[in-house]
Amino acid sequence: MKTQRLLKLSGIILIAVILVASLFMVKPAKTAPANAKTLKIGAIVSKVGFASASETLIWNGIQLFEEWINKKGGIKIKGEPYSIQFVAEDGQSSADGAVSASTKLVTDDKVKFIVGPVMPFMVIGSGSVTEPAKVLRVVLYNCKTPEEYGPKTPYTFIANDCTVDFTTPDLQFLKEKFPKVKNVGVLTPDDGAAPYLEPIVKQKGTEEGLNILPFVLWPLDATDFTSYVVKALSYKPDALFMINGWPIHMGAMLKAARELGFTGPAFGCHEDPYDIDTVAGPAASTNFYVHNLQVDSPAMTPMIKEIMKLGQAKYGRQSPTYVWAWNAAYCLTQAIEKAQSLDPTVVKNSWEKMKSIDTAYGPGRIGGIKTYGINHNVSYKTPFTSLKDGKVVWVEWRKVPLP
């Protein structure tokens, strides 16, 4: 009985300690501005939840960039050198998490610039906080829904090409290398983007003379994709487009497709080919194309090679996802430096008018009016890699029309 009471007492004390400690975790309101020589940039990445598998790599890429740019002396605004510090908040793979994270970053850490998130529901969630607060955001992807990105989100930029930008180059590649292809099947997540994507993709297909079959939608929390792939294959496609998703989804769909006997070419969008290879397995990872990198190919730009070196040193890993994240941060700091101001509105106006910008993938231009209605896209020659017999094999740099 005595030990019981002792245990009870210690338990109560433990909880009391946690409660008191939590009060100390609350940082006092910043009365003075942050160190004038450090520029804090926020990052919304998912550390838990299904997206954390890939978004942790994004955070690592951002950290590699932070070290690199500070080693170079940071950036100079009006003669003052500034070191860059990235502050991450966990988006928890959900819209609420994104709202919470962006609230914390904007109101508590008082950042004026943010990198991330990726998925449309998180972009919309965080946008509801950052846009009214006029915080400049560089999101990492776009799925062409109007609330996500467009004239209604004037403070959002994108530093890489996205789904709809890849469609025409992919269709043209099909025509070049697989002239017998007539019908293209499409698999896409049921996340609300499909109704917007379908007409655009169909139209581009008509332009290129290829027939786009009806879209097959899969729920985001599906564990087994076989049924959906069966449906897509029942339309007898010659090629498969897998539009949007993470490697865990793409790899599973590719694997299912190959197992069901589909041997035609399959396309992803922007995902990490190494992760797709891991999930799909060596047997299925063939005749697959994605707009990403083969990290050890000699065709990589000097910056990419540098990123791989740094990644290997710090994380023991060379992932193309590092480049994706690095690039977003890199474009952001360039824009800030070009504008010579820490005011997001000034940077926004300046970025829109930039004639060119350097990216990790090579020289880039600013575009976006045609496709998105807003001149906030960084566009460059897109990398194009394939999976061949279980290995990641570089194809080429392909031109992408200015969005």
Next chain:
Amino acid sequence: MATRHKYDSGAFLVKVKGKPFKSAAVPVLVILLFLLPLFVKQPYYIHVFIITLLYIIVVSSLRTIALSGQVSVGHAAFMGIGAYFSGVISKELGWMPWLTIPLGGLAAMFAAVLIGYPFTRVRAIYFSMVSLFGGIAIVNIIRVAQKWTGAIGLTGIPPLSPIDIPGVISITFLGEKVSYYYFTLLLTLVCLSALYRIERCRIGMTWKSIAQSHLVASSVGINEVGSRVLSFATGCFFAGIAGASYAHYNLVLTAPTFGFLPSIFLVMYMLVGGRDRFGGPIIGTAILVMVPEFFRSLKEFTPLILGAIMVVVVFLMPQGIAGLFDQIKARHGQDRRRKVPTHAA
């Protein structure tokens, strides 16, 4: 003063007479909450308090349903019904949120009656399981109705319209966390008072008697089905109100917020706080929602704090945290000679 008897793991015959507040603790707490924005300036922590208060309403309403012996493991879905209903109506039809929030509550209540009635066929754990699936199904239906709810999420929900009585008072809500805080605080106080009063009324007694033994209750002429549906509807009404308020605060809604895991967490908040006392869900929700938020800087280690609290409570506090008071009272109070049972047989 009636003595206390403990039956099973749920039904407590609480004193019907006696002071509602054992000590001055509750009024003091309420006053402190009103003064909170004076010493907490960061909007982020006000945000945490707002969310916590809303969830306190939801979990307390869950307890109201649990009073009648029905532990609903799909309660978050009803919060979602209220949220989406109010959000969609105010967005599409342009009605004021002040009007659509109660409507959201009514919508949730309506759904509860619709669903709760067939669900009265099952009891205890079977009810919990069926409510679990019901909750998931509701969320999926919300997802499927993309035309109104937006498959990615519902955006563009109007915030609370400003209160503008010229010369007297002018309050805007958009972008003003403090205004939302006071609104939420008042809403919480009203809802909790309502739930508390309902519980202490005859209908509350009826529910508790059904929970103890539905056979005996029926034999005394209590309409088991009607009472159970009423309890379910009442709880869901308040959940709907809280959900609708959440919608007009967050301005963005996504279906997973009201899904399977959140429903389970709601039950957990109630159990950890203590199912037997009215203050249980309040304490449980407050600790389990706010503490991980304060420890946010630990990033991926944050859930461990949550786990630690849960483990400590489940091992050492069988009646939850609120039950601590009962245990201490029983040990040092009038019934000194009675042994305190450590857990129900």
Next chain:
Amino acid sequence: MVSGLLAQVAVNALMLASMYILMALGFALLLSIMGVLNFAHAVIYMAGGYVCYQLAAVYGINQWLSLVLSAVIVGSFGLFLERFCYRPFFGDVNRTMVMSLALIVILESTVNILVGSYVRSVPSFAPGVMRGGGVSLSVERLVTFVIGALLMLALILFMQKTKIGQQMSAISQESIGAVLQGINIYRVSAVATVIACALAAVAGSLMGAITNLNPFMGDQMLVKAIEVVILAGIGSIGGVVGSGLILGTIDSFLPLVLSGCATDALGLGIVILILLFRPQGLFGHEA
């Protein structure tokens, strides 16, 4: 060609069913026999997959051996689980549930911290595809099907033929009566938990090879497992086969006619309807 499509979908249904049954077996055992809602099944499933990955991919041990070892290791964790996490709360459904939820939270974050959430896949157990009659079937899924069926049979035989198995059946039918007969309820639940954990580990490893591993993979699996078990009915192990088949068929055919989230919604709607008319499940005890 429609018949080819239907045949393929039918084969898929069987495969899906076997995956669901495999995932649900351990959960069904604990719920029906011990009356324990073991939500922690989700993380044990996940842990089993990671242990197998660690053994097979990192230490290079033969896959099948890794599978067995993973089942053994995780099964022994079941001993700890029963003794320290569930036995203290025997009979108290609420506390058991909170405890299992605490386990989920702690184990998920621990794995996330220790191993990271990077994309991983358990190396394939049986690469290759079989084709015939217009139907393709990956050998891996066939193997999963066979293993699932074997384990199912083994479990049923165990319950009927061995002493401990019979004791389990007795406890599930009438626990107080069983104790009065001298059955050591604690020992039996320990055995049941070990078996349930081992089953979860096997399921996790196989699914980790068919799909992929991540610290949160158990969350979605848990919903499916609960669906299977509740539809089968509390108190029935053999019924898991039936409900697994039904759910596998639903999930395999519906995507053909509906799209995206509608398939989930309708599938669940069917389950709820069945439950409302037969709350004890298709094969379970009377409510």
